[in-house]
Amino acid sequence: MIKSVRSVIAFFVLCLILLLLQSTALGLLLPASLIPNLLLCLCLYLALFEGGAIGLLGSFIAGLFLDLASATLLGPWAGAFVIIYCVLSVLSDRIFVESRFAIGVIAMGSSVAVELLFFLLSILSAETFFSSWLGIVGRAVATGIVASLMFSVFSFALPIRRITAI
């Protein structure tokens, strides 16, 4: 019981730290089109290592943190994270997650997919989407690069033993 309460607190603190890093520290150092989506990395980590209902709920909450930080719409990021989580957790058995390269590629693909889903869910104009394509690619590359590093941090903060079906 205490352990699970500790995990929940650790999860929320981690979400806040990632949001702070993404919105302030990295925002001051890097151009907006190169800021990696750290909360998406957390969602990917949960999908590939936890893969269950708790991880799904965690991904939903991580997405909700991004929605709350934007102060405009609640739900688009949370919905997009849920879709990404479901797809990856279904495919997780077929992914060799020990490979940094594989994680990077998955993170890049997921970043593009999650931004496309966000665009569809938040009813932005197509012009806005197409004017941002360079940023989408930049953020995908940045997310891909930092994903495996973030996985090491997450495995320390939220240790999960991966269960694979043989």
Place this chain on the structure above:
Amino acid sequence: MDNSRTGKQGIIWLGSVLFIFALFLTAYSSKRPEVARSGFTLLSRVVAPAQSSTSSVYSWFSDVWNGYIALTGVVTENHELSKRLELLERQNAFLREFESQNKDLRALLSMRAAESLEGSGAVVIGYDPTSWIKTFIINRGSADGLVPRQAVVQASGLVGQVIAVAPHSAQVLLITDSSSGVDALVQRSRTRGVVVGRGRQKCQMLYVPNGEDVHEGDVIISSGMDGIFPKGLIIGKVSDVGTRSNGLFQDVDVRPVVDFDMLEHVFVVSRSHASPSDSTLEDGLGEERAQ
């Protein structure tokens, strides 16, 4: 294997429920924006102090680097010249605005008492974490008297408006966001339109009828008619004018004068409907003389 399949089906079911819930939240918060804003207020209570500290630490390191390590003299001089240019541009716009206003008012034989801009300075402490929504966070909030729908400006021109406030921070929507709209005028020809955001460093002036006198390089200013932005603030310059053969309106692209990537200090205007007044101009000229 069966257990694994059952588990995955369970995830898909739960995922569907959460996704539908997210859709419901999106629809609900788009109809009632105050829900998202109160969520932001709650989150800000936790995040804003840390954002403020991070920003201060960054600012300190940045000042040390720029002021002492990296070409001290050149940086300082460049900074001063940029400030002087901004000031001159602002004065120039004010003077043009006054010339035009004067002509109209003399013609009408009436004079309206102009109000001066009042408000408070603020420091940018954070940005939208995803950059889809063009917003940033400032270190002033409801404790400093800020309320939603206050205009945010910089010396060079209009920046945006406050959309959500927490006790010690506030979210500012930039004029480049697609959901932002500013009632505007072409300074030279007084043609009216609505300036909406079109993403990074891009705006568009809508509802400018075909045949209206708008040219590339024209200065676009706020009209003060929307009740949020004071009259006469520079929004940007016309970068392109296109006409559609089958349309009623012209496509007027506007390039904002404010560099949104370099925002550090902004000014939150406390009174709406404020217009550039004699006192504001004199303040500017006084500052110029002092320099």
